[in-house]
Amino acid sequence: MISCYKNPNKLWCLEEEGYRPEKTKHYEGLLTQGSQGLHLRASYEEGLAAAPQDESYMRLPANVTVEKPRHPRSKAGCYIPGVTGIHPLLNEVVVNLPNPLTIRLWAEGEPVDMDSPQMGDYARHLDMRDGVLYRSFSWKTDKGLVSWGISRYVSRAVPGLIVQRLEVSADYEANIRLEAAVDTKVTTNGYNHFTDREEFRVAGCFGAAVDTDNGDHVEMVSVLSPNAGEPETWEGVLTPGKTMEVWRLTLAASSRDEKAPCREEMCQKLNSLIVNPSALYAPHAAAWDALWEKGRVEIQGDEEAQRAVNMALYHLLRSANPRDSRVAVCAKGYAGEAYFGHFFWDTEMYLLPYFLYTNPETARALVGFRLNTLEGARKNAAHYGYPGARYPWESSLTGEEQCPNWQYCDHEVHVTADVAFGIWHTYTATRDLEFLKKAMPVLAETARYWLARCHFDADGSVHINGVMGPDEYICFCDDNAYTNTLVKKALGYTLESCRLTGSELLSQQEQEKIRACMEGLTVFRDSRGILQQCRDFDRYEEPDFETLWPDRSRPFGGTVSQERNYRTKALKQADVLMLPYLFPDSMGQEELEKTYAYYYPYTTHDSSLSYIIHAILKARMGHGDEALTLFRKSLGIDLDGGAAEGIHIANCGGIWQGVVLGFCGMGCSYQQEKLTFAPHLPAHWRKVSFPVVWQGQEHFVEITHEGVVIDGEKQK
C-alpha cells in the first residue's frame, strides 16, 4: 500500500492542487471511493469544524424545487446501494449512513482542522488504478511541526471492508491523540432517516448500528491498531524523526446481505485481519487490475483526455455491481445525495453501452434491475390508469415512481421505451436468447401500456400527446419525435422478440394492434423538412438568450423563470439529436447537418447528458475540432468542479461512448451484425485502443489515423 504515494502517475491520478476550502465539497465527490456495495465520499477523517454533518432542513418556500441548497463546505457520505429511507417529500432515498471514516486528531491537545492556519503542505490524490486515496499535510504547534499521512481504500477483495492507514511523525516529542468513531449523527438531504442508533464496543472493536425508516439495518464494526485504553483511541508521545503507524479496519454489513449482519463475527474477522493489514492490499489491487484490464481505454497523444477518460471509467467501475441486480447505478453514482439515489433512463441510454461492450455480466445486472422491477412498473401503469407496465422516471428499488415533481414522472414516458430498447440492445450485443426469453414479460407488458397510452386517431394516425421528451425545458407537448421514434422501435423490437423466442405472451390481436400503432405513429417536420422536436415546435418563442442569459457560467434554467423557459425553444439537452446519435442510418449527412444547425443554437446544455451527444454527432460528421471542444466540455463536467453533489455518472458512460461510438465510430449491435469502426480521430490523437466484447467474443481494438486493427488484424 501507499506504493505511489510520492510519485503518482498523472494519467491515473486525481490530484488536488493545494488546499482550497471552496473546493472541498467538489473533491469529496470527485475522489469518491467504493466497491459495488459500499461507497464513501472523500471527506476528511477528522471532519471540518465549519461543516456540521447533522443539519436538518426543509424547503422554504415550496414553490419550484424540493431541494434546499445543501451545506456548501462539506458533505461526508457513506452509501450502501439498496439501503434506503423514506423522505416525506422525496420518497424513497438512498441513505447517508453513519460515517465509518471518522478519526479525530489532536496534537498537543489541539484538534486538527484543515481550515486552520496551523495546517500546511497539503497534498491529496486518488490513484484510479487501485482506488486508494492519499492525503498528507503538516501541522504547526507551539513546539514544532507534526507531519501526517493518511490513506484509505474500500477493498475490492473483501466485501464491506474499509482500510485506513495513518502515519504521523514530528520534529519534536509531540503529544498526539487519535479518536476513531462511527459517527451516527449524520443526515441525508437534511433529514434524519435513522429510527434507531446504537454505538457499541465488542471484543476490542467498536462500532455503531442503525435502523433506517425504510426498514434496513446496518452494522459497522471497527478495529484500531495500536489502541490504548479505549478501543477507539490511541494516544502517545512521538519519537522525533520516527514515523508512527496506525491502522484502522472497518467492516460494514446490512440487512440486504445474504446473511444477517452479526457484529461479533465481524469483530472476529477484523481481529484476524488486523494482524497483517498490509496484506489486504494485494488482492484488492489485483481485483482493480482485472477490472481495468477489461474496461480500459487508452488514448495516445492526449494526456488530458486520457486522464479524464480514466476518471469516467473509474467511477463506472466503482459504482456498478455485477453481483446485484436488485439495484442499478443511481444518478450520482453513489457519490452524493442529489437525485436521492433514484434510477433514471441513464441506465439504458448512458450506462449500459460501456458495460455491454466491455463487461456484459455487469450490463446484465443493470438490465436485470428492470426485469426485477416489472411488478413496480405494473403498479405505475395501474396508478396512471393503464394496463401493462410503465417504467418510472425515477425508480425505487421496487420499480415504483419516486419522482417528487409531477411534470417529469407524468410526462417523461419515453423511459418505458428506453427500457425496451435497453433489453434489445443487450440481446443483440450478447445474442443470448435465454436472456431475451426472460425479458419477454417486460416487452409484452410495456407494449400493452403503449397500446393504451397512444392515441389512435380516426384517420389512422397515432399520437403520443402530453409528454416531455429528453429535453426537460418543454414540459408538455404532443408527438415528441424522440418519444414517438423510441416507442415505434420498442414495439418493433417486441414483435421481433416474440418471433425469436416463440413467446405467446402477446396475442395475435395484440400484435396486430402493435403493427397498426407502429404504422400510425407520427413525427412532424417543419416547412424546411427539419424533424420537429414536437408538433408545433416551430411555434415556440425564440429564446432571447442575450437578454435573459447574461451570465453563461450559470445554467439558463437557473437564470430564467420556469414559465418563460417552458414557452421558448430553449433546450436543456439533445432531444431530436438523440435520434441520429442512436440510429445513425436514420439521417443522411446533409439532413444531420441541417438538423444539428437548427437545434444547436437553442441548446443550453444545462443537462450533463447534452454535450457528449453533440460531440459524438460532430465527430461522426467529421468536424473534429468542434467535436473535441464539445467532448472536452463533457470531460470537464465532473473534473472541473462539478462533483460536489456526486458524480454525473451518465456522462461518465457518455464519455466512453464519445471515444468509442464517436471518435472511433463503432457501430452498435442493434444496428449491425458485425463489429465495425468508422473512425474520426482528432488530429493529435495518435492511437486509441480498447477491449470490446461483441456477442460473447472478446476483441482488442487499435485505431490510428492509418486505420483499424482488430485483434492484431488490419480492417479494410
Next chain:
Amino acid sequence: MISCYKNPNKLWCLEEEGYRPEKTKHYEGLLTQGSQGLHLRASYEEGLAAAPQDESYMRLPANVTVEKPRHPRSKAGCYIPGVTGIHPLLNEVVVNLPNPLTIRLWAEGEPVDMDSPQMGDYARHLDMRDGVLYRSFSWKTDKGLVSWGISRYVSRAVPGLIVQRLEVSADYEANIRLEAAVDTKVTTNGYNHFTDREEFRVAGCFGAAVDTDNGDHVEMVSVLSPNAGEPETWEGVLTPGKTMEVWRLTLAASSRDEKAPCREEMCQKLNSLIVNPSALYAPHAAAWDALWEKGRVEIQGDEEAQRAVNMALYHLLRSANPRDSRVAVCAKGYAGEAYFGHFFWDTEMYLLPYFLYTNPETARALVGFRLNTLEGARKNAAHYGYPGARYPWESSLTGEEQCPNWQYCDHEVHVTADVAFGIWHTYTATRDLEFLKKAMPVLAETARYWLARCHFDADGSVHINGVMGPDEYICFCDDNAYTNTLVKKALGYTLESCRLTGSELLSQQEQEKIRACMEGLTVFRDSRGILQQCRDFDRYEEPDFETLWPDRSRPFGGTVSQERNYRTKALKQADVLMLPYLFPDSMGQEELEKTYAYYYPYTTHDSSLSYIIHAILKARMGHGDEALTLFRKSLGIDLDGGAAEGIHIANCGGIWQGVVLGFCGMGCSYQQEKLTFAPHLPAHWRKVSFPVVWQGQEHFVEITHEGVVIDGEKQK
C-alpha cells in the same frame, strides 16, 4: 336572545336533521358564525372524544398534492382574517387559533360526548337573520334525564366578542360540572403555528395568548357566570324542573388591531358586560338587520331557493369586512382551512359584484386589498423576470404568491387582468373618479407586465403563450381565449382610465404599445367558427367519460390521472363560456347556443365556480328548466354536504349573480350606463325583489313575470 329557539323560520334556518356523525364536519363548516374580524366553525363546545384537534401530519407521498386528507370527523376552527402563520410547504396560511368556545360538560362525573348512546333529542340550527347557533339535546344518566340548551353568537356590535349561553335542567337532582377553556392545543392543516402559548387567569377571568410563527400575537379572555371555585368552572346540583343558566363571554384581540391587546382591559370590559349579558343581543341583531336590509334577495315561489340564497348571502355578509382592506375574503370564507386562507381571482370575478351592487363600501375594501398589495405584485413580476406588477394566483397579505403548485401560479396569469377588470367594474359601478385615480398605479403597472409577458410576433399578431385559463384541466396552452380577451379588456380599461384621470403614469410610447398589443391579441376559432379555448383546443383528445368516469359522485379529476386529464378536452369549469357570461354583447344568441353546446359536454364541473356560470347563460338563453337545474346544483354545493372544509364563498357570490345577473338579467355597469333588467324568471318564481346600488343611488327592484319595477316604477 334565543328568540326563535323553538320556532325557527325555515327560510332563515340552517337546521340539522338529528345527529349524523358523518355530517358533523360538514355542519361545522356550514354553520360557521362570525363577524368580519372573527370567525368560528360550528364545533361543539365540549368537542368530540373521537376527533383530536392537535393532529400533526405531512403529506406522504409527495406526488400530486400537498394536502393529506384531514381528520374526517371534526375540525374546530377559529380564524382572525390576517392572523397568519408560515407553513414550510403551503407558505403563508391563515392560522386556526386557540378554540375560545371550549366548555367541557359533565353529568354525574361522566363527560358529555355527542357520539355517546346516552345522548338523545339532538337538534341544532343556525338562524341566518342574526347568526345565532342553537343546540339542544338530552343526556341520560343512571339517575335520570338532563336537558341541555346551548347557544352562541359572534357579536356584530362589539368587535371580537363571543357570547355563549348554556341552559341545563334535569328531572332529578343532577350533579353537573362545566369547565370552560381557551384550548391552545390546536393545529392548522396538521401543523403547529404557535411559537408561544400561555394560559392565564386575570381578575376573575381566564384566557390564553399565542404567538404565531408569522409574528402575530393573539389574546383571548373569557368570563364565566356563574362560576365557582375557579373562574373556568361551574359545578352544582340542579333543582329538578328548574333551568340553570350559565353565560360565557369571550373577547379576542390581536396584534392586527389598532391598539395592542391588553388582557387586563379585556377582562375589565368582560366583567362589565357580564352583568347583563342578555342586553348584548339587541345591538347585535340590529347590526345584522341592517346588513340584510341592504343585502337581501327575496324570492317568492321557491322556498328551497330562498333558503339557499339566504345561506349564500349570510356567509358573504359574515366573511367580508368593509373596515379592513388589509385582507380580502379567503377562498373558504374563513370557515375552514382548505386553500389555506389564500386570496384568489374569486375576489374580483365572484365576490365583488354582490358587494358592488349592494354595499359599495365593502366592495371598495375588497378592491382596496389589491391596491394595498401592489408592492407584492411588483415583487411577483420581478421574480418571474418581468417589469410592472403581476398579481398572484394565491395571494398573501402582502400580495406575494403563495400557491404551492407551480402549474397554477406560473400559468394562471389571467388573475392580473381580472384585478384590472375588478377596478374598472368598481369605477363604473360607483363613478368614483377619486378611486380610479388611486387605482391608476395598479392599472399602469399591470399593463407594463402585459407588454413584457405578451409575445409580439413578426407578423404583428400578439400571443400569450404557456398559460392556464380558468379551466385548470388544461395546464399549459397558448392563447387561451379568456386570458387574451381579459388582457385586451384590461389594457383598454387602462387606456380609458388614463384619459379619465388625466394620469401620466404611462408614457405616450407605452400607450402606443398597449394599443398595438390590443390590436394584435388573437383568439382562435375552429373550422365551425367556435371560439377555441386555446389554440389547438380541437386537437386535444376526446375524454372517454364513460370508461374513465364511472362514478359521477366523485370528481373526474380525482378519478383519472392528471396526465390523462391534461391531454383531453375535459374541462374543470367554464372557460370560453366565461366570456359571454361577462360580456353578453360579445356573442349573439346563435353563437352562444353553438358554443355552449360544444363545451358543455366536456365540462366536469369539478370546480365549484362552474355550475353558476352555466346556469346564468342558460337563463339568458331562455332555457329556464335547464337554468334552474344548474342553479340548484350551485345552491347545493355547500348546502348538500360540501361545507366540511369551509364555505365555497365564490359560489356564494355566484348564487347572487345567478339570481340577479342571470334570472333577473341585470346588465353590469362596465357594459352599460343605465340599470336595466332582461329577466327570465323560472315559471314558479312569482317574484324576485332586492335592493341595488347603482352609481351611488339606492334602488329597490321587483321582478315578476309581468315585468320589472324599479323603485315602484314599472319599466318599459
